[in-house]
Amino acid sequence: MVLEVSGVEKRYFKLGREIGALKGVSLAVEPGRIVAVRGPSGSGKTTLLLIAGGLLRPDSGKVALDGSDIFGLPPEGRAALRSRSIGFVFQQYHLVPYLSVLDNIRLPALAMPTPDAMGRAKSLVERMGLSERARHTPSELSVGERQRVALARAMFNKPQFILADEPTGNLDDRNTEMVLNCLSEHTAGGGAVLMVTHDARAMKAAHVVYILEDGSLRAA
Ligand SMILES: Nc1ncnc2c1ncn2[C@@H]1O[C@H](COP(=O)(O)OP(=O)(O)OP(=O)(O)O)[C@@H](O)[C@H]1O
Ligand SMILES: [Mg+2]
Numbered sequence: 525m526v527l528e529v530s531g532v533e534k535r536y537f538k539l540g541r542e543i544g545a546l547k548g549v550s551l552a553v554e555p556g557r558i559v560a561v562r563g564p565s566g567s568g569k570t571t572l573l574l575i576a577g578g579l580l581r582p583d584s585g586k587v588a589l590d591g592s593d594i595f596g597l598p599p600e601g602r603a604a605l606r607s608r609s610i611g612f613v614f615q616q617y618h619l620v621p622y623l624s625v626l627d628n629i630r631l632p633a634l635a636m637p638t639p640d641a642m643g644r645a646k647s648l649v650e651r652m653g654l655s656e657r658a659r660h661t662p663s664e665l666s667v668g669e670r671q672r673v674a675l676a677r678a679m680f681n682k683p684q685f686i687l688a689d690e691p692t693g694n695l696d697d698r699n700t701e702m703v704l705n706c707l708s709e710h711t712a713g714g715g716a717v718l719m720v721t722h723d724a725r726a727m728k729a730a731h732v733v734y735i736l737e738d739g740s741l742r743a744a
Contacts, residue, residue, distance in 0.1 A: 557717070
């Protein structure tokens with residue numbers, strides 16, 4: 525599958541003022557590719573990721589998975605497609621505060637049960653180096669540990685696309701490498717990644733790097 529964003533525009537309105545977040549952005553995320561986007565704070569990176577993931581409707585333009593317009597689907601259809609095909613790592617993680625690490629990771633299985641949800645969650649906990657933290661809740665974790673839980677949750681359903689907002693933003697060298705290895709393995713297996721990053725190592729791992737500035741995208 526190919527994820528295509530074409531001619532996307534998005535404006536926010538706040539207190540009577542208009543903020544042009546995206547001014548006609550197009551990009552394609554192909555199988556086997558890591559696509560990175562960098563740019564100054566407030567340039568629209570998170571907005572672009574949310575739109576590409578079908579979580580925020582653009583004012584104009586299109587987001588298509590293998591040619592089919594995901595915002596043309598009814599909300600339930602779009603949610604089902606998202607949960608099958610897209611794993612999202614949010615900039616603020618959005619972990620459920622009262623659930624353990626294990627339960628946060630297998631959260632997608634609550635919406636769509638899988639036969640061995642617990643086994644899959646446990647193997648991801650191990651892969652992320654969080655075995656000692658499996659029963660902790662997010663407030664009992666370091667920021668970097670929360671970040672790894674968020675990535676594990678995004679990977680849980682084995683989606684084709686991982687969309688990640690600064691996935692190495694709070695990690696030390698060893699964990700940065702581990703996360704980048706996870707993303708590279710994901711693409712080696714035919715998956716694809718669209719990530720926002722400022723990390724030089726993450727950009728090096730990417731096949732394509734774009735710069736988003738003032739709502740417009742250009743090649744780095
Ligand atoms: N829900 C909203 N309502 C109004 N304005 C918003 C909203 N979300 C974002 N904005 C504004 O739109 C612009 C783009 O925001 P966005 O979060 O996409 O930036 P970003 O590039 O991800 O920044 P950062 O690097 O700080 O995370 C900013 O000026 C922001 O203040
Ligand atoms: Mg952001």
